Amino acid sequence: MSKQATYKAFRVEEIDNTYVSTIKEMPFSNVTEDELLIKVSYSSLNYKDALSASGNKGVTKKYPHTPGIDAVGTVVASKSPKFKVSEHVIVTSYDLGMNTDGGFAEYIKVPASWAVKLPKNLSIKEAMVIGTAGLTAGISVLKLSELVKPEDGPIIVSGATGGVGSMSLKILKKMGYKTVAITGKEVEINFLKDLGADEIIMRKDVENMDKRPLLKSIYAGGIDTVGGVILENIIKSIQPMGVVTCCGNVASPKLDVTVFPFILRGITLIGIDSQNYPMKYREKVWEKFASQWKLDQLSDTATEITLAQLKEKIDLMLQGKLKGRTVVNVN
Template sequence: MVQHSSTFKAFRIEEIDGHFQGSIKEMELGTLSNNEVLVKVHYSSLNYKDALSASGNKGVTRNYPHTPGIDAVGTIEKSNSDLFTIGEKVIVTSYDLGMNTDGGFAEYVQVPAEWAVKLPKKMTMKEAMIYGTAGLTAGMSVLRLTELIAPNRGKIAVSGATGGVGALSVSILSKLGYSVVAITGKETERDYLISLGAEEVLLRSEIENFNKKPLLKPLFAGAIDTVGGVILENIIKSTNSIGVVTCCGNVASPKIDLTVFPFILRGVTLIGIDSQNYPMEYRKIVWNKLAQEWKPKQLEDTCNEIKLEDVMQKIELMLKGKLKRRTVLNLNE
C-alpha cells in the first residue's frame, strides 16, 4: 500500500480558557516505534467514555489537545511488529486507546501491536464497531455467565438494558436460549427490549424500591449488571442459590451496601468484568463468538451511522441521555 499523504483528518478536543471545544484538524503522521502499527481507520464508534473525554473529564483524559475514540477497526498501513503484516484487517479497542493515547475519531491510529486483534473472517468492519467496546464487554459478561449458568437454571436479569452493553447482552443471551429479564429506566423502550429478545421488562424504579432486607426472594438464576449501585445490590440479594452476577459498570454508583449473606448463605458468585485490560487470549474467543454463534440477527438495525463532522452533535446528545442505539463513525470517505 502506498501512503499518499503525511497528513490526516482527526476530531480534536482542545482546552481553550477552561472550555473544551471539538473540531476537525489536519494532523501529521508520526514515526512508528518498535512493535507499533499504523492503522488506516475505516470505522469507529461513539461511547460514553468518548463523550467524557470530549467534555474535559480529567479522569478519562489528562492532557489536551486530544483525539477521543476508544474503538477503531481498519487495515494495517505500516507495521514494526511481527504480529501483523500490511493490509491485514484489525480491531483495536480499550487499553489506553482514546483515553490518553489518540483514538479512533481519526483517519489513522498509531498503537502498540499488542492492542490489536485480527478481524474475524465472518465479521464486517462495520459490525465490529456496532459491537465495539460495548460488544466486547457484553461478550465477556456472557462468556463468564454461561460458563456457570445453563439456560434451564432460570431467569437472567440484565440491567441498563437499553445501553450498548445491556442491549447486546439481552440479544446474545436470548439467542443462546436464556430467559431474559431486561431492567430499564425507560418505560417507552419496552417494545424495543422485547424485540431484542427480552421475555420480561422490569422498570428500574421497581428494583430500586425492593425491600432493604439483607436477603430477598430469589428471582434470578444470574444477572449481567451494567450500572452498579442499589440496582446491583438488589440483584445480588434476589439471586438464586449458586447464582452468578457479572458487574461491569458504575453509572448509578460505584458503591454497594451489602451483607455477606448472599455469598455465604446462597453461594452467589460476583464476577468483575475488566474490558480495558482483558487478556488477549479471551478477547480472541469473544470476538470469534460475536462473529458467529452469538451474532444477533438484527445487529445492523441497532446502530446509526455518522461522519466525522457529526461527532460533536452526537456527543452532546449522549451527555444529555438522548442518544439511542449504537453510533458508528464511518471514516471511509
C-alpha cells in the same frame, strides 16, 4: 505508509477552562518497533468517549486529544511480525482514546499488542457495532454462562438500552436464555422487546425494593452495567448458586450489601474489566461473535454517523438520550 501529509481527526481542546471539539488536520508520526499504523474505517461512540470529549480528567489527563476507544481498519504500515500490511484489524480499549489518540480519526498509531485480526465471517462495520460495549457484554455472558445455564432460570440485565446492556440481551437470546431487562425509559419498551427481552421492569421499581439483606430469589443470574442500588438489589434477588457480573458504576461505585447473599445462597459476583482483558481470551470472544454468537442483521441495528455529527451525539449520550450502538464512519 500513507502518501498524505495530514489526516482528519475529531480533536478536543481545553480553552479557557472549557472543552471545544473541532475536526482538524493532524500530521503523521513515524511508526516505531512493534507499532502499527491503521487506516480507520469505523469507530464507535461509547460513554467513556463522551467523558473524554467533555474534559473528564479521570479518563483523559491531557488535551488536545482525539477520543475513540474503538477502531477497526486496515494496516498500512507495520513494524510487527504478527501483522502484515493490508490486513484488517480491530483495536478496542487498552489506552486507545483515553491518553493515546483514538479512533475518531482517519488513522491511528498503536502498539501491535493492542490489535486483534478481524475474524472471518465478521465485517468491519459489524466489528464496530460490537466494539468495546459488545466485548464487555461478551466477556460478561461468557463468564456467566460458565456457571449458569439457560434452563436454570432468567437473567436480569440492567442499563438495558445502553451499549453493553443491549448487546448482552442479544447474545443471551442467541444462547437461549430467558431475559429480564431493567430500564428507566418507558418509551423504549418496544426497542427492548425487539432486542429479545422476555420481560421488562422499570428502574424505579428495582431502586425502591425492600431494604432487607435478602429478597425473594428470582433470577439465575444478572448482568449489571450501572452499579449502586440496582446492583445491590440484583444481588439480593439471585437464586442459590447464581452469578452476577458487574462492569459499570454510572449510578454509584458504592455497594451496600451484607455477606448474606454470598454465604447463604452461594452467589458469585464477577467484576468485568474489558480494558485490560488478556489477549488470548479477547480473541476467543471475538471468534464467538463471528461463529456461535453471530447476530443477524447486526449492522442494521446501529445508528451510523460521521465525524461531523459526533458532537451532537456525544451531548445526547451525556444526557442519557441515546440507545443501542452508534458507529462512526470516519471516511
